[in-house]
Amino acid sequence: MKLKDLAHSRTGDKGDIINISIIAFDEKDYPKLEKLVTVAAVKKFLGETVQGNVVRYEVPNLGAMNFVMQKALRGGVTRSLRLDKHGKSLSSILLEMPLDITN
Amino acid sequence: MKNKIRIGSGAGYSGDRIDPAVELIKKGNLDYIVFECLAERTIALAQLQKMQHPSMGYDPLLEERMKACLPYCASNNVKLISNMGAANPIAAAKKTVEIAQNLGLTNLKIAAVFGDDVKSMLDFESQTFLESGDSIAVVGEQIISANAYVGVEGILIALKEDADIILTGRVADPALFLGPIIHEFGWSLNDYPLLGKGTALGHLMECAAQVCGGYFADGATKVVPNLGNLGFPIAEIKADGSFFITKLDDAGGMVTQATCKEQLLYEVHDPSTYLTPDVVADFSHITLKELEKDKIEVSDATGKPLTGKLKVSVGYHDGFMADAQISYGGSYAIERGELAIEILKERLKIINIKVEDVLFDLIGVNSLFKSNKELASPSEVRVRVAAKTATKDEAIKLINEMETLYTNGPAAGGGISKTVTEIIAIQSILLDKDKVMPQVEIFKS
Numbered sequence: 169m170k171l172k173d174l175a176h177s178r179t180g181d182k183g184d185i186i187n188i189s190i191i192a193f194d195e196k197d198y199p200k201l202e203k204l205v206t207v208a209a210v211k212k213f214l215g216e217t218v219q220g221n222v223v224r225y226e227v228p229n230l231g232a233m234n235f236v237m238q239k240a241l242r243g244g245v246t247r248s249l250r251l252d253k254h255g256k257s258l259s260s261i262l263l264e265m266p267l268d269i270t271n
Numbered sequence: 272m273k274n275k276i277r278i279g280s281g282a283g284y285s286g287d288r289i290d291p292a293v294e295l296i297k298k299g300n301l302d303y304i305v306f307e308c309l310a311e312r313t314i315a316l317a318q319l320q321k322m323q324h325p326s327m328g329y330d331p332l333l334e335e336r337m338k339a340c341l342p343y344c345a346s347n348n349v350k351l352i353s354n355m356g357a358a359n360p361i362a363a364a365k366k367t368v369e370i371a372q373n374l375g376l377t378n379l380k381i382a383a384v385f386g387d388d389v390k391s392m393l394d395f396e397s398q399t400f401l402e403s404g405d406s407i408a409v410v411g412e413q414i415i416s417a418n419a420y421v422g423v424e425g426i427l428i429a430l431k432e433d434a435d436i437i438l439t440g441r442v443a444d445p446a447l448f449l450g451p452i453i454h455e456f457g458w459s460l461n462d463y464p465l466l467g468k469g470t471a472l473g474h475l476m477e478c479a480a481q482v483c484g485g486y487f488a489d490g491a492t493k494v495v496p497n498l499g500n501l502g503f504p505i506a507e508i509k510a511d512g513s514f515f516i517t518k519l520d521d522a523g524g525m526v527t528q529a530t531c532k533e534q535l536l537y538e539v540h541d542p543s544t545y546l547t548p549d550v551v552a553d554f555s556h557i558t559l560k561e562l563e564k565d566k567i568e569v570s571d572a573t574g575k576p577l578t579g580k581l582k583v584s585v586g587y588h589d590g591f592m593a594d595a596q597i598s599y600g601g602s603y604a605i606e607r608g609e610l611a612i613e614i615l616k617e618r619l620k621i622i623n624i625k626v627e628d629v630l631f632d633l634i635g636v637n638s639l640f641k642s643n644k645e646l647a648s649p650s651e652v653r654v655r656v657a658a659k660t661a662t663k664d665e666a667i668k669l670i671n672e673m674e675t676l677y678t679n680g681p682a683a684g685g686g687i688s689k690t691v692t693e694i695i696a697i698q699s700i701l702l703d704k705d706k707v708m709p710q711v712e713i714f715k716s
Contacts, residue, residue: 176493176529178486180538183402183699189536191529216641227542229558230532236540242630244402246312247589247696249630249657257639
């Protein structure tokens with residue numbers, strides 16, 4: 169199973185910081201997501217793309233989490249060399265993260 | 272006092288579609304239409320334009336938007352609020368007077384709201400950029416603009432003067448919506464829980480179609496109806512701060528809990544601490560309820576007192592960006608793309624091109640995400656080199672090296688493109704809120 173099977177997502181940008189929301193399609197799955205989609209797992213999956221710190225904010229009443237990632241756009245939207253300067257595509261990339269739901 | 276007001280969102284960025292805004296003004300039973308048209312860098316670009324042409328420096332689509340919208344705003348009594356004033360709200364207001372007169376619309380009050388330009392207040396001794404930590408003196412001579420994200424104050428003055436059209440410079444995006452709400456309901460500027468609710472409304476609305484199914488469809492499981500005719504949103508709010516988001520029945524798109532959740536967290540960091548010049552809004556307890564199809568009620572937003580500081584965007588010249596691309600197809604497309612990159616890297620050394628940063632991509636393989644491990648075998652790839660250089664000459668040398676791959680590179684490379692653009696960078700500083708005074712000037716058509 170991949171994250172995309174349980175959640176949807178949107179990227180926003182401010183300077184060199186992006187936020188990626190992870191929102192459960194079904195709020196019943198939220199506790200599972202909170203357990204599996206940790207800062208460490210997200211940081212590992214995105215690898216070198218995110219150079220800075222990652223913080224997770226939980227919003228259980230929306231069945232959602234918000235990941236805030238520093239140094240993710242090679243200097244920020246206005247000076248980035250990235251083809252996708254805003255990091256808009258990174259939400260779709262993160263949804264490809266495999267989830268181990270056996271436990 | 273009205274017991275409820277309806278606000279439409281007419282644009283989510285400077286270049287946004289105009290026809291959905293016109294539809295809203297015609298059929299949305301609106302009191303206000305708000306056009307949010309200023310991205311981080313837009314005002315620096317507008318300032319450059321103003322330096323060359325003192326009567327310019329406002330939104331490039333101002334004229335087209337006003338021509339399309341003003342007749343319906345006048346006939347349906349819809350007030351228009353926008354940050355299309357950009358670097359020159361006074362010139363934008365004067366231009367709008369001219370457009371209104373040409374349309375035969377007289378006696379309209381058109382307000383310019385400014386005071387956000389704080390370039391003269393920059394302090395090279397003490398101020399540092401929030402992003403890089405460097406003193407602003409490092410880019411001193413290169414600075415083009417410095418604009419504070421101001422709150423509702425100027426908009427409130429203009430509304431009190433009974434302005435029909437309000438054109439601002441830099442204003443915090445949600446304030447464009449919060450202003451008319453405070454004005455109509457007589458909310459206190461210290462009632463932070465209410466201001467938090469109005470800010471939640473503004474935040475959901477400020478990107479226009481993004482809460483109506485734009486930036487949402489995933490091509491398979493998240494299906495949005497009629498995207499070609501995507502509608503812009505309407506918010507209806509009562510004096511107690513309760514509100515819902517909806518759209519026109521005949522417009523494409525949809526307003527669902529899912530579209531609202533994605534937009535609620537868009538460009539937010541800590542959802543309990545969303546900083547604006549008017550309130551520190553708290554979205555962390557928000558609940559959503561579907562009242563009926565395409566009508567979502569938003570409850571339990573709140574707010575806390577201010578920080579006393581304003582964010583200021585500082586725009587400055589930051590060298591040049593070169594971007595050049597070439598495509599390879601058929602068998603070994605990836606291998607030839609990689610070979611092209613190797614050749615380019617060697618050429619940069621041989622002819623000694625000075626770059627501050629350089630990035631090589633294989634579009635179709637790893638341009639969006641470098642860590643892709645499962646390498647597919649696409650039927651075509653596009654090699655891209657992007658580099659930051661101090662001078663335009665260096666950037667041109669680099670893109671010309673890409674062009675030499677036609678005759679000097681791997682077989683069957685085609686479709687070369689090359690561009691050089693000047694980089695206008697933005698970084699931020701903080702400024703005490705009490706140093707920035709709103710200014711309003713009213714014109715009549």
